[in-house]
Amino acid sequence: MTMQHPIDLLPSEIFERSQAGLRAGRLITAMVLMTLTAVALITHGRLTVMEAEQRLSITKTNADRVLEIERKTQGFRVRQQQLLAEMRTYDMVAHPLPLHRVIATVINELPDSATVEAIEVTAGARRTSRSPRRRMAETEDERLPRVLVGEIAGFAGSDGDIAELVRRLQSRPPFDRVALDFSRTRTMRGRSAREFRLSFRIDLERNYVIVDQDETIAGVPVMEARP
Amino acid sequence: MLGRRLSQSTGLVGIDFSADRVRLLQLRQQAGSVRVVGAASHSRPVADDLGNLPDLTDWLRNVLASGGFAGRRCVVVLPRDAVRVQSVRLPQMSDVDTRQAVRWEASQRFGLDPDAMEIDYIVTGAQLQGNDPRQELLLVATPNEATMPLYRAIMDSGLKPIAAEASLTAIARGLSLRHRREADLDHVRAVVEIGRTGTTILILRGDQIAFCKQLDIAGRQFDASASEHLGIDLSAASEIRTARMRAAARSTAGETIDDPETDRAVYESIRPFIGNLTKEITLSLRYYGVTFRGQPPRTLVLTGTEALEPHLARMIEHSCKLPVTTDDENESLAELSAQIQRELNRSPGCPPSWSAVIGASARSFVRKGADRSRRAAA
Numbered sequence: 001m002t003m004q005h006p007i008d009l010l011p012s013e014i015f016e017r018s019q020a021g022l023r024a025g026r027l028i029t030a031m032v033l034m035t036l037t038a039v040a041l042i043t044h045g046r047l048t049v050m051e052a053e054q055r056l057s058i059t060k061t062n063a064d065r066v067l068e069i070e071r072k073t074q075g076f077r078v079r080q081q082q083l084l085a086e087m088r089t090y091d092m093v094a095h096p097l098p099l100h101r102v103i104a105t106v107i108n109e110l111p112d113s114a115t116v117e118a119i120e121v122t123a124g125a126r127r128t129s130r131s132p133r134r135r136m137a138e139t140e141d142e143r144l145p146r147v148l149v150g151e152i153a154g155f156a157g158s159d160g161d162i163a164e165l166v167r168r169l170q171s172r173p174p175f176d177r178v179a180l181d182f183s184r185t186r187t188m189r190g191r192s193a194r195e196f197r198l199s200f201r202i203d204l205e206r207n208y209v210i211v212d213q214d215e216t217i218a219g220v221p222v223m224e225a226r227p
Numbered sequence: 228m229l230g231r232r233l234s235q236s237t238g239l240v241g242i243d244f245s246a247d248r249v250r251l252l253q254l255r256q257q258a259g260s261v262r263v264v265g266a267a268s269h270s271r272p273v274a275d276d277l278g279n280l281p282d283l284t285d286w287l288r289n290v291l292a293s294g295g296f297a298g299r300r301c302v303v304v305l306p307r308d309a310v311r312v313q314s315v316r317l318p319q320m321s322d323v324d325t326r327q328a329v330r331w332e333a334s335q336r337f338g339l340d341p342d343a344m345e346i347d348y349i350v351t352g353a354q355l356q357g358n359d360p361r362q363e364l365l366l367v368a369t370p371n372e373a374t375m376p377l378y379r380a381i382m383d384s385g386l387k388p389i390a391a392e393a394s395l396t397a398i399a400r401g402l403s404l405r406h407r408r409e410a411d412l413d414h415v416r417a418v419v420e421i422g423r424t425g426t427t428i429l430i431l432r433g434d435q436i437a438f439c440k441q442l443d444i445a446g447r448q449f450d451a452s453a454s455e456h457l458g459i460d461l462s463a464a465s466e467i468r469t470a471r472m473r474a475a476a477r478s479t480a481g482e483t484i485d486d487p488e489t490d491r492a493v494y495e496s497i498r499p500f501i502g503n504l505t506k507e508i509t510l511s512l513r514y515y516g517v518t519f520r521g522q523p524p525r526t527l528v529l530t531g532t533e534a535l536e537p538h539l540a541r542m543i544e545h546s547c548k549l550p551v552t553t554d555d556e557n558e559s560l561a562e563l564s565a566q567i568q569r570e571l572n573r574s575p576g577c578p579p580s581w582s583a584v585i586g587a588s589a590r591s592f593v594r595k596g597a598d599r600s601r602r603a604a605a
Contacts, residue, residue: 004435006400006590007347009305009369010391014378018387022300 092146097174097208105175106152109168113157121150123204148202155186155195162196169200174208177201237264240301240386241587242287244377245394247423247532248576249283252567252584253296256592261404261559263566265295268575280380287384295570302587303381303391307424309373310393311337312441314351316361325364333368344370345391351437353518363518365439367393390590394420394583395427395439401586402528403434404559417515417524417549419508420582421533423447426504428511430524438515444504446533449497456496457489467493472535472577494538501539505546512547527551530579553579560585 103119110116125144156162162183170178178200186195238254249269254261267290271283290296313336317328329348334341346368353363374391381388398420406414411433418429423446430438446468454464471493508527516523527549529540540551554560563585564578575581 004349006390007349007367007392007396008390009310009345009347009367009374009393010303010388011345011371011375011378014375014382014388017382018300018389021382021387022389025299 111161111164113161114165116154118153121148123148146204148204151199153197155193159194174202175200237297238588239591240296241584242301243304243584244306245304245583250584252588254588263570266567266570267294280376283380284383299387300389301386302590303388304394304397304583304587305369305391309369311368313366315366316363318361333366337368339370344368349436354520397583397586399431399436400589401582402555405557406433413522415522415524417527419529420531422531430515440511442507444500453493453496457492471537475535475537501542505543508547529553530582532577532580534579535577
């Protein structure tokens, strides 16, 4: 048995009108939905653009700050280089220790019978032996180690006092390589004495500090080496 | 969630003009069960509506706005007076030829202009005796002049009619919400719809109409007979009968007829009609028995506005030797009636009177591939 179909007594005219109405309704609904979708998309797009613009503005501000900091850093770097250059110049030309304290130390170490007639100090570069290859590789900026060379001339009662002076200076920083250049007889006011000349070196590349007041003589502190 | 949404289907808005009320109902099918989406009823006879179409349009517009209905597509159950039904036997022909022959046959039998009527037919599947090669068809026709005013009023309200049918097909569908499988063709039921203006006897095989006969026995005749018998006016007789049916539907105190003599008098006044009705039902069952092979009807379902007439079911049961009910086996009407009451926020009246509009709304719940209606074929 075949299945019965549902009977339909609706006039075609009414059916067509209904279908047209339903189609129009569907069309209107589709248009409304499309419009709403378009509005939603546009709104979403605008919000996204506004958000992106806001992010761009913040990023620009941050970038400006970074550039400003970079510019300042560059300025500080230049200033640092200038200061380092000045410091190098200063280190090259300035005496790292006060000479009057060096003289005071010499005077403090003199034996009773010794008298200083002259003290001569000369600041200069320490010459070291260099290979030909190193000499060729030398640059203008290469800084040679500095050294203070001094000579003390005077007289003492005996050679023993002279030797005592050499020993004392040798054991006392900042003096180094204390050496007796010569010693000879000399008559002073009718009395026999020993004239001498000794030399020493002070390494100016080392740091020195002044020891405390107990070790001063006549208010002038002596120094000791603190590498 | 998505699966549940996909598995649900909202039915069409059914509009039933077949009784003395206009009823609107929309169903939704979800996970195999059916529930009411919206419902409304209007206690004006169709004749009054036809006389005041703007009033009908306004009422429809109002209930659509407030009744919870979804969509505007609707199915119209035409007034009984506007529908002609006739059983004919025609030779086996192609669908196109059958349709032309049916139109000509209906025009001849109903005396209608073939260009001013709508006609459709149902193949009953009857096995004719002997070597008769003809097929039995049930012609259903309606003159346009009787229905066009209703359609215009409906369309003016915003509804879009997509189909119109007779109450007999809507009732058959309404009582077969769970008999739509091919296996249910062996489930044979007799359905007697007693309305205000006529009675229809149907025999259903599953949800398929195998037999149909229309009678003039109706509720209005019952009212007129009771009025004459009791010597009261027609409206009073109608109210007494309504109260008797309400009492039969509910056993609550206060709704019964306190006067047994009046009850007896009303029963006696309509007894001849019930006798004629049982006789027609018996003849119809006998005709079905000799015309169709297979199982005879196992139950008889009483439906329509007058289905709850006291003593009616008992008398039919006694004469036809069939169990008589007013609902299907699953009590679908009772279940839907409770939902309709919630939607209306008042009593929906006699539950069987909603079976036609239930069937109209369920028209879109047909089996896949089974909708071979005239327009679907076109």
